[in-house]
Amino acid sequence: MRVAVLGVTGLVGTVMRNVLEERNFPVDEFIPVASERSVGKKVTFKGKDHEVVNMQTAIAARPDIAIFSAGGNTSLEWAPRFAEVGTTVIDNSSAWRMDATKKLVVPEVNAHVLTKEDKIIANPNCSTIQWWSHFIRFINVIESSDWSFPLINL
Numbered sequence: 278m279r280v281a282v283l284g285v286t287g288l289v290g291t292v293m294r295n296v297l298e299e300r301n302f303p304v305d306e307f308i309p310v311a312s313e314r315s316v317g318k319k320v321t322f323k324g325k326d327h328e329v330v331n332m333q334t335a336i337a338a339r340p341d342i343a344i345f346s347a348g349g350n351t352s353l354e355w356a357p358r359f360a361e362v363g364t365t366v367i368d369n370s371s372a373w374r375m376d377a378t379k380k381l382v383v384p385e386v387n388a389h390v391l392t393k394e395d396k397i398i399a400n401p402n403c404s405t406i407q408w409w410s411h412f413i414r415f416i417n418v419i420e421s422s423d424w425s426f427p428l429i430n431l
Contacts, residue, residue: 281308281340281364283355284347285329286315289369293344298323310335312347332358340364360396373399 280297284290290311297304307322309329319326332355335343343359345352349372356366356373373379380390381399391398 278303278342279306279308279338279340280304281310281335281338281343281359283310283332283335283343283345283351285309285320286311286318287346289346293346293369294320294322306338306340308335308338308340310343310347335359336362336364342367345369356397364396366397368397368399373397374401 280302282290282293282297285294286309294309296302304323307325307327309320309322309327310332311318311329313331315329316331318329320329321327330338336355336358339362340359341364343356343364343366345356345366346369347355349370352366352368352370352372356368359366374381376399379397379399380387380395381401382388382391383401
Protein backbone atom coordinates (compact mmCIF):
# COMPACT_ATOMS: atom_id res chain seq x y z
CA MET A 278 0.00 0.00 0.00
CA ARG A 279 1.28 3.49 -0.89
CA VAL A 280 0.87 5.80 2.12
CA ALA A 281 1.53 9.54 2.22
CA VAL A 282 1.80 11.45 5.49
CA LEU A 283 1.26 15.18 5.03
CA GLY A 284 2.85 17.38 7.64
CA VAL A 285 5.37 14.60 8.23
CA THR A 286 8.03 16.91 9.71
CA GLY A 287 5.70 18.40 12.31
CA LEU A 288 5.01 17.00 15.76
CA VAL A 289 1.74 15.24 14.89
CA GLY A 290 3.11 14.02 11.55
CA THR A 291 6.10 12.53 13.35
CA VAL A 292 3.80 10.72 15.78
CA MET A 293 1.66 9.43 12.90
CA ARG A 294 4.78 8.12 11.15
CA ASN A 295 5.87 6.40 14.36
CA VAL A 296 2.43 4.84 14.95
CA LEU A 297 2.33 3.46 11.39
CA GLU A 298 5.73 1.89 12.02
CA GLU A 299 5.00 0.59 15.54
CA ARG A 300 1.72 -1.01 14.45
CA ASN A 301 3.37 -2.50 11.38
CA PHE A 302 0.82 -0.91 9.06
CA PRO A 303 1.17 -2.50 5.60
CA VAL A 304 3.18 0.22 3.85
CA ASP A 305 4.90 -0.80 0.62
CA GLU A 306 5.76 2.74 -0.35
CA PHE A 307 6.09 5.58 2.18
CA ILE A 308 5.64 9.11 0.83
CA PRO A 309 6.63 11.83 3.31
CA VAL A 310 5.05 15.18 2.41
CA ALA A 311 5.59 18.62 3.89
CA SER A 312 5.74 22.30 3.04
CA GLU A 313 8.23 23.64 0.52
CA ARG A 314 10.67 24.62 3.28
CA SER A 315 10.99 20.95 4.32
CA VAL A 316 11.22 19.46 0.82
CA GLY A 317 14.46 17.54 0.42
CA LYS A 318 14.89 16.82 4.12
CA LYS A 319 15.16 13.18 5.15
CA VAL A 320 12.83 11.33 7.52
CA THR A 321 13.24 7.75 8.67
CA PHE A 322 10.51 5.15 8.32
CA LYS A 323 11.07 1.45 9.04
CA GLY A 324 14.82 1.96 9.16
CA LYS A 325 15.08 3.68 5.76
CA ASP A 326 15.63 7.33 4.96
CA HIS A 327 12.97 8.92 2.75
CA GLU A 328 13.20 12.31 1.11
CA VAL A 329 10.36 14.71 1.89
CA VAL A 330 8.41 15.73 -1.23
CA ASN A 331 5.95 18.50 -2.03
CA MET A 332 2.22 18.17 -2.59
CA GLN A 333 2.36 17.94 -6.39
CA THR A 334 4.94 15.15 -6.27
CA ALA A 335 2.85 13.26 -3.73
CA ILE A 336 -0.31 13.57 -5.84
CA ALA A 337 1.60 12.34 -8.89
CA ALA A 338 2.63 9.26 -6.85
CA ARG A 339 -1.09 8.43 -6.42
CA PRO A 340 -0.93 7.12 -2.87
CA ASP A 341 -3.68 4.75 -1.74
CA ILE A 342 -4.01 6.67 1.54
CA ALA A 343 -2.94 10.18 2.52
CA ILE A 344 -2.99 11.04 6.21
CA PHE A 345 -3.29 14.80 6.60
CA SER A 346 -1.89 16.64 9.58
CA ALA A 347 -1.02 19.95 7.99
CA GLY A 348 -3.79 22.28 9.16
CA GLY A 349 -7.27 23.11 7.97
CA ASN A 350 -6.39 25.49 5.13
CA THR A 351 -3.92 23.01 3.68
CA SER A 352 -6.52 20.27 3.92
CA LEU A 353 -9.22 22.35 2.25
CA GLU A 354 -6.87 23.15 -0.63
CA TRP A 355 -5.13 19.81 -1.14
CA ALA A 356 -7.41 16.99 0.08
CA PRO A 357 -9.76 17.32 -2.93
CA ARG A 358 -6.77 17.15 -5.29
CA PHE A 359 -5.60 13.90 -3.70
CA ALA A 360 -9.17 12.55 -3.79
CA GLU A 361 -9.44 13.38 -7.51
CA VAL A 362 -6.64 10.88 -8.28
CA GLY A 363 -8.30 8.16 -6.19
CA THR A 364 -6.45 8.66 -2.90
CA THR A 365 -8.40 8.16 0.32
CA VAL A 366 -7.65 11.13 2.56
CA ILE A 367 -7.86 10.81 6.33
CA ASP A 368 -7.90 14.34 7.67
CA ASN A 369 -6.80 15.21 11.18
CA SER A 370 -7.72 18.91 10.99
CA SER A 371 -11.05 20.56 11.70
CA ALA A 372 -11.54 21.40 8.00
CA TRP A 373 -14.11 18.73 7.13
CA ARG A 374 -15.68 17.95 10.53
CA MET A 375 -18.82 20.01 9.95
CA ASP A 376 -19.11 19.27 6.23
CA ALA A 377 -22.32 17.30 5.72
CA THR A 378 -20.85 15.64 2.62
CA LYS A 379 -17.96 14.09 4.57
CA LYS A 380 -18.22 11.33 7.14
CA LEU A 381 -16.90 12.01 10.63
CA VAL A 382 -15.39 8.72 11.75
CA VAL A 383 -14.16 7.24 15.01
CA PRO A 384 -12.82 3.86 13.82
CA GLU A 385 -13.96 1.88 16.87
CA VAL A 386 -17.45 3.40 16.69
CA ASN A 387 -18.60 3.90 13.11
CA ALA A 388 -15.96 2.80 10.61
CA HIS A 389 -18.61 0.51 9.12
CA VAL A 390 -20.29 3.54 7.49
CA LEU A 391 -17.37 4.08 5.12
CA THR A 392 -17.56 3.06 1.49
CA LYS A 393 -14.98 3.02 -1.31
CA GLU A 394 -16.56 6.23 -2.57
CA ASP A 395 -15.59 8.11 0.61
CA LYS A 396 -12.37 9.79 -0.46
CA ILE A 397 -12.13 12.46 2.26
CA ILE A 398 -12.71 11.21 5.78
CA ALA A 399 -12.85 13.54 8.76
CA ASN A 400 -12.02 12.54 12.30
CA PRO A 401 -12.92 14.31 15.52
CA ASN A 402 -10.35 16.14 17.58
CA CYS A 403 -7.68 14.12 19.33
CA SER A 404 -9.28 14.14 22.78
CA THR A 405 -12.65 12.97 21.43
CA ILE A 406 -11.21 10.10 19.40
CA GLN A 407 -9.09 8.96 22.36
CA TRP A 408 -12.08 9.11 24.71
CA TRP A 409 -14.22 7.00 22.35
CA SER A 410 -11.40 4.51 21.80
CA HIS A 411 -10.97 3.96 25.54
CA PHE A 412 -14.73 3.86 26.11
CA ILE A 413 -15.23 1.17 23.45
CA ARG A 414 -12.39 -0.91 24.92
CA PHE A 415 -14.00 -0.58 28.36
CA ILE A 416 -17.39 -1.70 27.01
CA ASN A 417 -15.75 -4.65 25.22
CA VAL A 418 -14.11 -5.77 28.47
CA ILE A 419 -17.43 -5.60 30.28
CA GLU A 420 -19.28 -7.48 27.53
CA SER A 421 -16.64 -10.19 27.21
CA SER A 422 -16.35 -11.11 30.87
CA ASP A 423 -18.29 -11.94 33.96
CA TRP A 424 -17.20 -8.63 35.39
CA SER A 425 -19.85 -6.91 37.46
CA PHE A 426 -20.06 -3.89 39.67
CA PRO A 427 -19.44 -4.79 43.33
CA LEU A 428 -22.27 -4.02 45.66
CA ILE A 429 -21.37 -1.89 48.59
CA ASN A 430 -23.55 -1.95 51.67
CA LEU A 431 -23.33 1.15 53.74
